[in-house]
Amino acid sequence: MDNMNCSDARIARYKAFATQIRAHVLRMTHRAKSSHIGGCFSIADLLAVLYNGILQVDHTQPNMPDRDRFIISKGHVAAAVYATLAERGFFPLEWLDTFYQDGSHLPGHVTYGVPGAEASTGSLGHGLSISCGIALAGKRDNRSYRVFTLLGDGECDEGSIWEAALFAPHHHLDNLVAIIDYNKIQSFGMVKEVLDLDPLAEKWRAFGWAVKEIDGHDINQIENSLQNVPFEPEQPSCIIAHTIKGKGISFMENQLAWHYRHPNDEELQQALAELGVSE
């Protein structure tokens, strides 16, 4: 019973954190008139679990050699990542108000040098190779850290992803975890229509990864999968997170337009109300 309560409390904490991220993203994109809300919302629950129960990181020692690394390969979801880092204390929450603004420290794609950001990304298909390098260094130096890389589904069109997908199993990088935000929508349409990835799990399996498919908005499934990496010894792990672009806001879910649009005043109020957050 105690366990149950403890777990319930933890889940409530994750959920509250994910809601915070979504609320920050709404305010940031509204203020900045920037884009990519849909993809920020499909990964919000994943970020909440990663940064509250999984990643061994410490904002007071951001360069600790044995820290886990989180690489966001789909760097355009910067608003969600910055919100997460700020909430975790890597930099002041006030910085979020400057997102995308003239003279800011926070550009529209995740950038190395922002406290807590491990690599600059934004051009798709780069993050998994960088992560392979970090994971390889960890192996060669006998370090205990893990590398978690979050990929978009659209970016799996890039050949470089599959170069890295070949590399990691060949070098037994079981300290590497690729999480795929499989929200089924890419920049200009449905993944199925633009360049079908299915059967996606079978592809990663065939490349030599230990693969789990989860509901990327089910906190229990997220936590359970992330707590159990590596799924197989000597193999990198791949979590295919089935997600919903724009998750959490009725009028944004599964709408391609919210890859581009920013909320107007009215939409901001409505979205915050749906999250149960006051302005």
Place this chain on the structure above:
Amino acid sequence: MRAAFIRSLINLARNDDRVFLLVGDVGYSLVEPFAEEFPAQFVNVGIAEQNMTGIAAGLALCDKMVFIYSLANFPTLRCFEQIRNDVCYHNANVKIVSSGGGLAYGALGATHHVTEDLAIMRALPNMTVIAPGDPVEAGLATQAIAGLPGPGYLRLAKTGDPVVHQRTPNFQIGRAITVREGNDATLIATGGILNNTVQAAERLAQRGIQTRVLSMHTIKPLDIESVLESARETGAIITIEEHSMIGGLGSAVAEVLAESGNYRIAFKRIGITDSFSSVVGSQEYLLKGLSLSVDGITDAVQSLLDTKTH
């Protein structure tokens, strides 16, 4: 130059366990001694240059000094955006080494001709660009580039390149080496074409024209001081490169001269015209067709000086 590079790299690795060598499935009968002595610091990543470059950046983010080695345009143009974003944007300690600079791969054809790399790599922020003039410089350049905290590009020629420097020169990144003294004109060469340039200078000397020869092994940062000094002292500058006339050494020197305010300098670029090789041939054969042979360089210098006197 290849052998000098790997010898120098092995020496580096003996004193610095941060040194990594990644190869893109090339280096047969070259990199084996490194791989055998430092197996934990060597990876053949396969024929996958984009991934190789990203991996190098990841290793560098973990405090490694990573050398990437491949041939022709494979480690530069094939993965150019990884070099820009993963290496240069992070100011990562990654050194890109290409073998086959210029027309070294001759009859293999234009896919293997490395003729735009200097221009393209020079445009990248944080990137240092070096094209050693002979095997002696190649060994020294490898050591020197390792001393840089950030990215570097090293353009090697091939195997068995002629040795120009009979004595070990003072090699410093960003400082041209004066190979020959003279005051009638200055020949500025970069990369393996240095040898033909020196021979052309000797031929000109037989005609009573004393040219200064600079080995401008570092294209970026360019040795502006030496360029301006040579312009002042010799009044004529000829750049020689086994590279497109667009954007490389000639362009870099022209930028300096144009901004110097000294408009009375006679200036000429010798390089590859804006085209792919339309004929098949060895490096020597192709160079001849481009005024980059000893005769070609000699004639080009002579005609510039003739025009100047008129």
